[in-house]
Amino acid sequence: xxxxxxxxxxxxxxxxxxxxxxxxxxxxxxxxxxxxxxxxxxxxxxxxxxxxxxxxxxxxxxxxxxxxxxxxxxxxxxxxxxxxxxxxxxxxxxxxxxxxxxxxxxxxxxxxxxxxxxxxxxxxxxxxxxxxxxxxxxxxxxxxxxxxxxxxxxxxxxxxxxxxxxxxxxxxxx
Amino acid sequence: xxxxxxxxxxxxxxxxxxxxxxxxxxxxxxxxxxxxxxxxxxxxxxxxxxxxxxxxxxxxxxxxxxxxxxxxxxxxxxxxxxxxxxxxxxxxxxxxxxxxxxxxxxxxxxxxxxxxxxxxxxxxxxxxxxxxxxxxxxxxxxxxxxxxxxxxxxxxxxxxxxxxxxxxxxxxxx
Numbered sequence: 130x131x132x133x134x135x136x137x138x139x140x141x142x143x144x145x146x147x148x149x150x151x152x153x154x155x156x157x158x159x160x161x162x163x164x165x166x167x168x169x170x171x172x173x174x175x176x177x178x179x180x181x182x183x184x185x186x187x188x189x190x191x192x193x194x195x196x197x198x199x200x201x202x203x204x205x206x207x208x209x210x211x212x213x214x215x216x217x218x219x220x221x222x223x224x225x226x227x228x229x230x231x232x233x234x235x236x237x238x239x240x241x242x243x244x245x246x247x248x249x250x251x252x253x254x255x256x257x258x259x260x261x262x263x264x265x266x267x268x269x270x271x272x273x274x275x276x277x278x279x280x281x282x283x284x285x286x287x288x289x290x291x292x293x294x295x296x297x298x299x300x301x302x303x
Numbered sequence: 304x305x306x307x308x309x310x311x312x313x314x315x316x317x318x319x320x321x322x323x324x325x326x327x328x329x330x331x332x333x334x335x336x337x338x339x340x341x342x343x344x345x346x347x348x349x350x351x352x353x354x355x356x357x358x359x360x361x362x363x364x365x366x367x368x369x370x371x372x373x374x375x376x377x378x379x380x381x382x383x384x385x386x387x388x389x390x391x392x393x394x395x396x397x398x399x400x401x402x403x404x405x406x407x408x409x410x411x412x413x414x415x416x417x418x419x420x421x422x423x424x425x426x427x428x429x430x431x432x433x434x435x436x437x438x439x440x441x442x443x444x445x446x447x448x449x450x451x452x453x454x455x456x457x458x459x460x461x462x463x464x465x466x467x468x469x470x471x472x473x474x475x476x477x
Contacts, residue, residue: 222422247396
């Protein structure tokens with residue numbers, strides 16, 4: 130039997146942060162530089178009067194539909210899907226308006242992932258051998274190998290095996 | 304730590320079959336009796352010219368939004384949620400138009416289940432101690448205790464621990 134990999138969406142195969150950076154520039158003239166975001170959650174890099182806007186943006190229909198694909202992810206995930214049982218696992222349930230957008234986005238950019246292997250959830254109580262995720266809370270109680278996909282918010286964490294790019298994932302797993 | 308239970312939606316807490324019975328009566332004058340459905344998938348109980356209509360119904364927005372709640376399920380699931388970590392796990396991903404309907408239906412009828420504990424998936428590769436489901440394919444590879452919730456299509460199966468009503472679930476698990 131093939132080993133199973135769970136792959137997160139936001140900040141792992143979908144560039145959610147880039148969309149926020151674009152929106153804050155466009156709507157508020159705010160430039161979110163890598164320096165401002167380093168080691169911080171997005172809300173903690175915003176001026177107080179804009180913190181509520183994060184949730185407003187994220188709850189809008191369409192927010193997740195036109196995200197850029199993370200560089201290299203399509204090619205590497207397609208190769209991984211030859212060798213492993215690849216599941217895309219997103220904690221999408223917090224944002225009901227994201228469900229259809231995320232599913233259509235996957236259909237467009239990762240058409241080789243069948244519906245059987247897509248999981249939208251809250252807690253990731255999944256039974257896989259490997260998980261690739263930018264949120265260490267999703268590693269809690271997970272018995273397999275954890276790969277922390279680098280994102281500005283997690284750059285200060287040191288106690289996890291880390292991957293910075295999809296090329297690095299390929300080197301480790303292919 | 305509490306034990307975890309995975310509870311399926313269709314035919315377990317939501318009366319999907321009753322909706323079909325209603326629609327076939329209304330739209331086609333076809334009476335689907337318990338005798339016709341006994342031990343059969345719905346499509347196998349239909350005349351050939353109506354088989355395609357199953358998928359048409361199920362893909363319509365709204366199909367899953369107004370399903371009847373299975374008798375006793377609200378009360379028993381709410382009690383289970385005191386003693387166990389209860390997750391609702393539905394193989395909804397096959398029907399993209401069902402996702403929002405199912406989420407809103409859960410919010411209406413099972414508001415005590417938080418978003419963190421809702422899982423829409425294909426294969427149920429979940430890590431729980433118990434699963435209650437009407438489809439034995441979801442027991443494949445599952446390491447915990449399986450409870451087959453009776454539905455006409457599974458009535459001929461004999462090799463599984465079975466529950467016929469939510470009262471029986473309560474007797475076993477509460």
